[in-house]
Amino acid sequence: MARHEIELDLEVINEHLFRELVAAYLSGADEIAIQSRARLPGAALAVVQTFLSRIGTGAVHEERAGQIVVRGMDTFDSHEFSSMTCHLGEAVLERLRLAGSDPAIPIAEGQWEVEDDPIDRWAWAVHRQVIRYWEGRRPEGWAEEGRIDPIRWLETSRALERIGDHATAIGIHAGRWKATQPPESERTLLAAFHGQACDYLTSTLGLLGETRISVTNSQLDQGEALRETARTLVERLLALREGSPAASPATVVALGWVLHSLERVIAYAMDIAEVGLDHAVAVPSHVSSKTPSFYQGHERRKPKR
Numbered sequence: 001m002a003r004h005e006i007e008l009d010l011e012v013i014n015e016h017l018f019r020e021l022v023a024a025y026l027s028g029a030d031e032i033a034i035q036s037r038a039r040l041p042g043a044a045l046a047v048v049q050t051f052l053s054r055i056g057t058g059a060v061h062e063e064r065a066g067q068i069v070v071r072g073m074d075t076f077d078s079h080e081f082s083s084m085t086c087h088l089g090e091a092v093l094e095r096l097r098l099a100g101s102d103p104a105i106p107i108a109e110g111q112w113e114v115e116d117d118p119i120d121r122w123a124w125a126v127h128r129q130v131i132r133y134w135e136g137r138r139p140e141g142w143a144e145e146g147r148i149d150p151i152r153w154l155e156t157s158r159a160l161e162r163i164g165d166h167a168t169a170i171g172i173h174a175g176r177w178k179a180t181q182p183p184e185s186e187r188t189l190l191a192a193f194h195g196q197a198c199d200y201l202t203s204t205l206g207l208l209g210e211t212r213i214s215v216t217n218s219q220l221d222q223g224e225a226l227r228e229t230a231r232t233l234v235e236r237l238l239a240l241r242e243g244s245p246a247a248s249p250a251t252v253v254a255l256g257w258v259l260h261s262l263e264r265v266i267a268y269a270m271d272i273a274e275v276g277l278d279h280a281v282a283v284p285s286h287v288s289s290k291t292p293s294f295y296q297g298h299e300r301r302k303p304k305r
Contacts, residue, residue: 005032021051025073040066076128215280
């Protein structure tokens, strides 16, 4: 059993404790002991409970004056990489689509920040599983997937986690932009581009089991075209206002942030397409039926602009 110990002083910064708990979980620990030479700070248990809620697994096994022991963090340890990445991708896509929706009751900005637990949960589960895999602690029945380099699933999960962050930013800044009462022509154009970004991510995730190099290259070309569109869309949107009162600074700033995040969504989706290309190059096309795909983090080809 892999055990991680966290030594606390009387004064503890809650965020620091939470970060170390997450790091211990990602390292593959089966047991985490939070302990102090004296009595544990009063906030320690609350931080532990928040941590357990965020990872969606585990429980306090033992609690006494100077120690809290957490065990049972194995709910996701039997999942295959493709299954976990599928759950993560679905959570991110749902978040991204919601960010581009136009609900009758606007979503409060603070709500966007607190409702991304499913994304973090699956991204952390993939990271944890990769570490355990490298240490030889893989579940039984992984003979087929065991031939696949787990690093591609880690790269994909990190890209998806970043897309989730940008989906949150889109939701927040789109709400601010809509509050400025933009004309319907702007709303229609931006909604159409947001839909293209969602469709691009969906099709890119489908490449994770692809073995045809031409298909992955075509997807990367499409991503470059979409990113170029994102760079020029601000000018196109503001041009629609010719003859109308000039857009306020708040409108321009909010719109700029939305388009920036949409461009980053496409860029991170291209990272996933590159993972698919790497796999297509490494795996002969005749074994595609044995390759897990999404439906069963970094731009390396070009410098960032």
